Amino acid sequence: MINALLLLWVAGQDADVALTGSGRRTGGEYELKVAGTGKALKEGESVSLRFRRIANRVEWATGSLRTIPVDDEVARAATVERNGFVHHEKFVTPGEVEVVVGADNQTVRRIFRVSSPAEEANAIAAAAKRFDSALRGLRLMADDLSATKDEMCPVGRKQAQLQKRIDWRRKAYREEIADSFLTASADALGRLMSDIESAIELERSGKDAGSLVFSLTEESFCWDEARGLIGAIETLSLRERALLTVRTLGELAKEIVEKVRIGNTPGWTRAEKEFSRAIETLFEADQAARTGATGATYAGVADESGSTLEALIGQARDLLKAAEGSIGGAMADDGGVTDLGKSIQDRVASFEQRLRIRK
Numbered sequence: 001m002i003n004a005l006l007l008l009w010v011a012g013q014d015a016d017v018a019l020t021g022s023g024r025r026t027g028g029e030y031e032l033k034v035a036g037t038g039k040a041l042k043e044g045e046s047v048s049l050r051f052r053r054i055a056n057r058v059e060w061a062t063g064s065l066r067t068i069p070v071d072d073e074v075a076r077a078a079t080v081e082r083n084g085f086v087h088h089e090k091f092v093t094p095g096e097v098e099v100v101v102g103a104d105n106q107t108v109r110r111i112f113r114v115s116s117p118a119e120e121a122n123a124i125a126a127a128a129k130r131f132d133s134a135l136r137g138l139r140l141m142a143d144d145l146s147a148t149k150d151e152m153c154p155v156g157r158k159q160a161q162l163q164k165r166i167d168w169r170r171k172a173y174r175e176e177i178a179d180s181f182l183t184a185s186a187d188a189l190g191r192l193m194s195d196i197e198s199a200i201e202l203e204r205s206g207k208d209a210g211s212l213v214f215s216l217t218e219e220s221f222c223w224d225e226a227r228g229l230i231g232a233i234e235t236l237s238l239r240e241r242a243l244l245t246v247r248t249l250g251e252l253a254k255e256i257v258e259k260v261r262i263g264n265t266p267g268w269t270r271a272e273k274e275f276s277r278a279i280e281t282l283f284e285a286d287q288a289a290r291t292g293a294t295g296a297t298y299a300g301v302a303d304e305s306g307s308t309l310e311a312l313i314g315q316a317r318d319l320l321k322a323a324e325g326s327i328g329g330a331m332a333d334d335g336g337v338t339d340l341g342k343s344i345q346d347r348v349a350s351f352e353q354r355l356r357i358r359k
Contacts, residue, residue, distance in 0.1 A: 021112030030114040037084040054096035056184035063358025117252040121281035127181040134176035141169040185237035242302035243355040250348035257341035
């Protein structure tokens with residue numbers, strides 16, 4: 001079933017080629033449609049396209065969160081017809097994609113979103129639940145590993161059961177963070193899990209795991225430190241989900257202001273429902289984090305002095321209400337919507353700058 005279809009962003013024109021990008025969720029994946037037109041595109045020629053996902057990564061020494069192109073490029077080709085081309089590319093997760101288009105010795109580089117704010121809001125909430133589940137499983141696995149080392153632990157059947165449970169949890173953890181929207185946190189946890197798996201194999205062969213080095217910290221491996229890193233990655237995941245939330249709110253605010261600017265009355269009812277659903281999903285995820293076991297930590301990393309992420313979500317509600325009055329009311333006030341949208345963008349920029357730096 002095809003979910004909401006969203007116009008993402010019309011990229012600015014280059015001298016000879018103009019690109020547009022639009023995305024939709026279909027069949028459990030996210031499909032990006034890239035279209036190009038321009039006088040530099042010659043009938044029948046082949047245009048090269050390269051795609052790279054944009055994701056978050058953490059620099060562990062400083063704790064800074066960066067949003068950068070990652071993974072290998074995916075190369076595609078499209079044929080020009082009637083001075084233009086269209087290409088569809090599918091992705092497993094939402095977010096942003098870097099697209100590089102080459103034609104007639106000219107290269108155009110753009111970044112497009114493959115998902116709507118509502119789809120991203122759902123992805124943030126789902127990724128947070130799965131990541132928390134992975135953390136719980138990894139901690140339970142660490143408990144089982146400690147139990148196998150306990151001199152009082154009976155040999156034989158119980159030992160075999162513990163080893164079987166450890167191996168099962170290793171697989172289950174991998175599934176929980178596969179294709180996670182919390183890209184920096186999943187990458188860090190994946191690296192830690194690889195270190196733990198290497199230590200398990202070394203100790204099963206009778207060797208000392210202390211010869212290993214943590215890939216995150218470049219320090220010698222020890223089990224107590226591994227437990228500490230699980231906690232540090234948990235805090236990182238709280239920062240990252242807050243970062244994704246404010247960035248989604250920023251995109252949401254831009255789209256609402258643009259709808260008002262062009263006076264898109266016919267499509268407003270559907271768009272308003274999508275915007276409202278995105279805001280409420282972000283609010284529910286924020287509340288779930290605040291009332292959970294790590295609520296105090298989440299509030300500490302998510303909120304600014306004198307301003308909370310919850311309040312920023314409230315501002316988005318106010319913007320949507322103002323936009324509804326502007327589009328549907330007899331006395332439109334586009335300026336008020338624009339000013340409120342700018343205020344939200346300023347707050348988003350302040351939140352984002354702070355969330356990218358570890359306190």
